[in-house]
Amino acid sequence: MHNDIEKVVFSEEQIAARVKELGEELSRDYAGKKPLVICVLKGAFIFMADLVKCMDVPVELDFMAVSSYGASTKSSGVVRIIKDLDVSVEGRDVLIVEDIIDTGLTLSYLIEVLQGRKANDVKVVTLFDKPARRTTSMEANYKGFVLPDEFIVGYGLDFAEQYRNLPYIGVLKPEIYTDDAK
């Protein structure tokens, strides 16, 4: 285990098992369709890679980068598009892949943008959901795990751009956070 980690919340094996279940559910629901699967960078990159390997339908992939957290554990409340999609979503069945829904600001912004671009259907799959911190009415269509109000890292999720490569989900030791801990 990494020295900065206080405890492991989900092991690599627990995550893999849940991702497989989500992939199977999505394969059933998208049977006969060709969804445009959108990865919300950077946090969702590992989840997206593992999830689409468990989806047994033809998928097209694209990537979008949005950011609201910077080097803090709290959302700035301002969502910025850093990298836009390469393809048009008009008339497409879009599946947004997120690592985590916290305040819901990132996703409510993204959904509004994609609906404004006339997607046929916009659904959301998130690996983690922290409903206690919601400031919007955002609800995912598919979710992996529901979490208490704890800042997590690993499996794509960062604190100040670190720890994304940990294969498990963990909570950092309190001394790792600087000014905005808890």
Ligand SMILES: O=P(O)(O)OC[C@H]1O[C@H](OP(=O)(O)OP(=O)(O)O)[C@H](O)[C@@H]1O
């Ligand atoms: O529901 P919210 O409060 O909006 O928080 C969730 C979003 O915040 C994180 O991204 P971040 O903006 O930190 O960028 P990153 O994916 O590059 O880490 C996370 O990956 C989600 O996209």
Ligand code: HPA
């Ligand atoms: O718990 C979290 N960890 C990492 N990034 C995040 N962005 C929102 N919530 C989190």
Ligand SMILES: [Mg+2]
């Ligand atoms: Mg992040």
